[in-house]
Amino acid sequence: MALYYPDDEALERLRLVGRGSDHPLVRCQGFIFDVDGVLCRGEDPIPRAAEAIERLRRGGKRVVFLSNNSTKSREDYLAKFARLGIPVIEDDLVLSTYATAEYIAREKPGAKVYMVGAPGLRRELELAGLELVEDPFVAEYVVVGSAFDGTGRIREDNAHRITGALRALYHAGAKFIATNPDRIFPAKDGVIPGTGAIIGALSYMLGREPDAVIGKPSTHIVEIALARLGIPPSGCAFVGDMDTDMLAGKRLGMTTVFVRSGAMTEEVLRSLGIEPDFAFDSVIDMLAVEG
């Protein structure tokens, strides 16, 4: 019935809140965690999130971390997780950069890809054995991620890439793949554009939507995370702070867990007609002190 193997007396009293072993959350063997708003807010860790992950792992649960981040490689994220105090290896991380590379590599191994985006995206495309091309006229795929830096400037090495992607799609008939559909993000001085800016620019010019969007709420990225867990969706929970997390989880038949520690209130979530299976203030509250 215990979800973990506590190593001292205080931990021993921690249990999933008043639940028997037949409780859906106790029966889940795999957990997919969204990152921002769940484990951290920007650079700040969510209190006791690292502890919650540690306890789940000790309880024999399998855990992967999933993010729509389109600018970082899994390698880049190792440092982020170190700062959060959560030990991970690259195989524990499913970012939209990596998931996009996997998606294309499964569909067409070694495909010629013209990319719009950051070095972290390039790195994952290369690791998946895809051929990065600079000539749009030979591209078989166009991959777009966010092309903006943290201050909201178009990255210097991307100044020609919206046109390159346009040409690959218009002249060369390349397939159009987006890492994620996120529109805007908060930043220190105001909002900054997400991948949506590039999707919007190309879609308006060409009068067509992407052939595939990999990140949430699409199920592509979650299917890749489930494959990593090696557990069927019915035995897995998706823990997130956004409508997109709950939608993606529900579409695949997973148990959905909403946490109130992120950008979206539970009221807004429910006003969108989305009912999570469980809701907690934060991830540590999934595991609570009994008696």
Next chain:
Amino acid sequence: MALYYPDDEALERLRLVGRGSDHPLVRCQGFIFDVDGVLCRGEDPIPRAAEAIERLRRGGKRVVFLSNNSTKSREDYLAKFARLGIPVIEDDLVLSTYATAEYIAREKPGAKVYMVGAPGLRRELELAGLELVEDPFVAEYVVVGSAFDGTGRIREDNAHRITGALRALYHAGAKFIATNPDRIFPAKDGVIPGTGAIIGALSYMLGREPDAVIGKPSTHIVEIALARLGIPPSGCAFVGDMDTDMLAGKRLGMTTVFVRSGAMTEEVLRSLGIEPDFAFDSVIDMLAVEG
């Protein structure tokens, strides 16, 4: 009945093709000419276009030139017209840069404007007495034109401006004005993005369309050209090579003249359900040798 006052024997025989003085084209006192595809193709003049303009003027017709170009000021266009052999002053030119500046200056004189686009757009906004601001949070209007150079690179001084425009619209509630809706243009090495790339990026991120688009097929730019002619639309002809020209002209009750010297075939035009009042191979054919 003659549309012009010929100055030698050869010219004397030129007339509007077999038409009496009650012919709609002969009765038109004002002519609005689209530029690219009508008077030139890129840098190359359309044969005898300059001659046709000269004859119309000699016949007492008033003529203005209209273009969706969003990167040039009227000043910039003087040199272009000199190369085409067509004498003009700035008042003869209605570009989407100028028309956008006029539109905003009429709606709110001296308004604070945050712009995305080229120096020619900045120039016209300044000439109209608008206040160009670099701080998106104080902007009352966002004006977007094409932010790409002739090779398809985002202009260096525009690298931060998609984000600036986003912030002015998202945080400051600015009005969203686009110079023109053009999506893509042909160029030497392949297509390059038009203003549509910027409209698409912002529209996708914000889930809203521009409050106004000034260039064709919108009637805003044509109304500004008609005001310049000082002749009611029923007494004016719109001469163009595209569906957008014919649509804008018809919406305002003008006589529409299609020329086959541009990018669109008459077959495609008619397949779109658009019937121009007249169609000619090129502008000189509006004026033809009789007998």
